Amino acid sequence: MKIGIASDTRDNLDLAEKASEFFESEVEKVVHCGDMVAPFTAEIFDGDYDFYAVRGNNDGEWNLKSTIEEFGEFENNILELEFGGLSVAVYHGTEEKIVEGLVQKDYDYVFRGHTHVRKLEEHGRTVELNPGGIRLLGQDEVFSVAVVDTEVEEIEFHEIE
Numbered sequence: 001m002k003i004g005i006a007s008d009t010r011d012n013l014d015l016a017e018k019a020s021e022f023f024e025s026e027v028e029k030v031v032h033c034g035d036m037v038a039p040f041t042a043e044i045f046d047g048d049y050d051f052y053a054v055r056g057n058n059d060g061e062w063n064l065k066s067t068i069e070e071f072g073e074f075e076n077n078i079l080e081l082e083f084g085g086l087s088v089a090v091y092h093g094t095e096e097k098i099v100e101g102l103v104q105k106d107y108d109y110v111f112r113g114h115t116h117v118r119k120l121e122e123h124g125r126t127v128e129l130n131p132g133g134i135r136l137l138g139q140d141e142v143f144s145v146a147v148v149d150t151e152v153e154e155i156e157f158h159e160i161e
Helices: 013-026 039-045 064-069 096-104
Strands: 002-006 029-032 050-054 073-075 079-083 086-091 109-112 119-123 126-130 144-149 154-159
Touching (some): 013 039
Parallel strands (some): 002 029
């Protein structure tokens, strides 16, 4: 199974649309690690895949949760998932102490966002994965998403421009 991971799209409709189109042809499930911001951005991810999302620190729209729950699953803080026998924790990443605690638990993967910087780091048996986010002022990194292939446990980053 292939899982797409995105984060911090921040109402950039063009990049969110391109990410969703990429996922349509590549993955069966998509996880968004927060900071979509508004329901109209979330609706872009109502695609031909299962969708899961967590709230980010910029997701203040009251209707975001109900909008996502029309086509996917939404959690206000930490979402625990299982894909093909692999355990996954999803958290936006606002509090680094919480991220540190999650990677020390018995998860196979911790998907997170918040920093807008790609990260792939092993902590014992747990892999911490941040797909990146839209470019912030002073950053060189372009928007990217990640794809996890659970059958071979490989991860690839894909730049979306």
